[in-house]
Amino acid sequence: MIGTDVFKITKTKNSKLASLDMDRLPFGRYFTDHMLEVDYENGAWGEVSIKPYQPISFDPSLAAIHYGQAIFEGVKAYKNKAGEVFIFRPEDNFKRFNISAERMEMPTVPEEIFMEGMKQLVKVDEAWIPEKHDYSLYIRPFMFATDEAIGVRPSLTYKFMIILSPTGPYYSEPMRIYAEEKYVRAVPGGVGFAKNAGNYGSSLYPSAEAKRKGYDQVLWMDAFEHKYVQECGTMNVFFIIGNTAITPSLNEGTILAGVTRDSVIELLKELGLNVEERRLSMDEIVEAYKKGTLREVFGTGTAATISPIKELAYKDFVMKFDVDKWTVAPDVKKRMSDIKEGNVEDSFGWLVKV
């Protein structure tokens, strides 16, 4: 294990913290005083430095810009009432990061660099962690190809970084979405399970089309029949039908294995619901809606946390929900907040103390 002595820490002399309005924090707009940076070359990771947040210089031929060899993660840190700092399930993000790295033919990042680096960085900037309810310190680890040449091949050099952003809620209102039947996010054999940059860029046009039609986002369907539910691009999705919670399975490799998705599955079981991870068709959803058994629909994600979907359209059929009467999503959200904020015991062992 790399000791903290291997981290070269240089602190800023000019903190930006005083200029930050802690009560108005749009998602991902502001960054803390420091960042973590480490380069990979000649088959090895170099010295890990934590230093003042600053621009990076790159050659216009930077491989990541031309060929999209770039991955990231999203993690959150919280401060409890006693002032203790915790990160939510970072080990799961670490594992997923390296799964993404492998699929993108990038080097894996050692656990010591990812985990200990994250803790060290959060510690340095712990004054930036908002204490307001529903607020947190969003942690963004990412890695990108840094070769300066323009042939299509795996880069020989990479940069791994972590930056931090104090942030409020991602989606503030219940969402209106529709089942996307024309555009496709992922297919078995593709990269849908990886958190690579290209998955997000490719989703922007369909998402913008949704906005132009007056919706907030699309619900992606399978690539073959355009009727099996996948995910929302920034969120996994859950359907509560009767006493059963159904969410698409990870088996086909087309959706992201969300850490919040996994946490919500545990909390739903705790609430006494049956949880099924399986294929789920829009026909089944519409049928349940018509029978009155489709109780709730919501998205889950690190950034999005738990976001109610108040309207879901499929072809010409629109399903509407009275979000105020829901019980499951609010219960899960409250339980998760209580755990994250340290109001109740962390019986799942999800919190890692900094």
Added chain:
Amino acid sequence: MIGTDVFKITKTKNSKLASLDMDRLPFGRYFTDHMLEVDYENGAWGEVSIKPYQPISFDPSLAAIHYGQAIFEGVKAYKNKAGEVFIFRPEDNFKRFNISAERMEMPTVPEEIFMEGMKQLVKVDEAWIPEKHDYSLYIRPFMFATDEAIGVRPSLTYKFMIILSPTGPYYSEPMRIYAEEKYVRAVPGGVGFAKNAGNYGSSLYPSAEAKRKGYDQVLWMDAFEHKYVQECGTMNVFFIIGNTAITPSLNEGTILAGVTRDSVIELLKELGLNVEERRLSMDEIVEAYKKGTLREVFGTGTAATISPIKELAYKDFVMKFDVDKWTVAPDVKKRMSDIKEGNVEDSFGWLVKV
């Protein structure tokens, strides 16, 4: 039309040209003295500057790195024996660039900036154009998202650049490839027809797997049945069966509409072959091989030009070809070189004089 007076040209005082070995030019490794740069913000493109090739500075939250909103093109310039400079079909790359831009929810680039900018830049660095046979000046226009914030949404700001690389052949040897049945490059409704960064990053692991198995590259198959030919990732692909040339059609939106592909179709017709753009299954290819009617298989691309495929594997069946006995691919390649290098009349109107 933007006149040349709108281009702000600043020339370098320290040319790197003297240090370049014009007889040893690996693809995309060296760049010329100047680059073109223009920024998009507040819904409009700003001043176009041609200036000394230099690093760019960016914030670690650069949208393109996190979400892959990035596209590019590949174009080539040649110098004929009289010393005149020509660019090969840049209008077609311009059109495709903006098709990619639209799919990635990016602003289109005005023709004046793309075309006139490219010509101006090539003119400034025309001393860098290699005159050796099979060598050229590779032109790389590209655009990427420059917002400095990490929410998943279309960037509000972008940078369009052109850089130039004097270069030799991309693939020097006939290739060995196999039909990829596990990994998938593109699916209808996806971004396979666009030249976005993510398409290339996603292909690196399957390509590296091919190399680990002793092959040069994969031949992508369709996403549904894994048996209809698509493309090679950096090349479109042609099969000569009897007196017919067959290449996958563009109808499904899963392959790149190659400019070289289109040129080769014209040259094949000129040679008297029937050309069919249609679905082509590996079964049909294997059957033609067994009957002795599959004469040639080759890839086409701006970087790759025309690259013979000497070995093609499908499941356990390996098709081998005696490339030295081929006539079609060499004829097409020679005809195209003659046009590009000005040895024969450009009857297709493909060359644009600088």
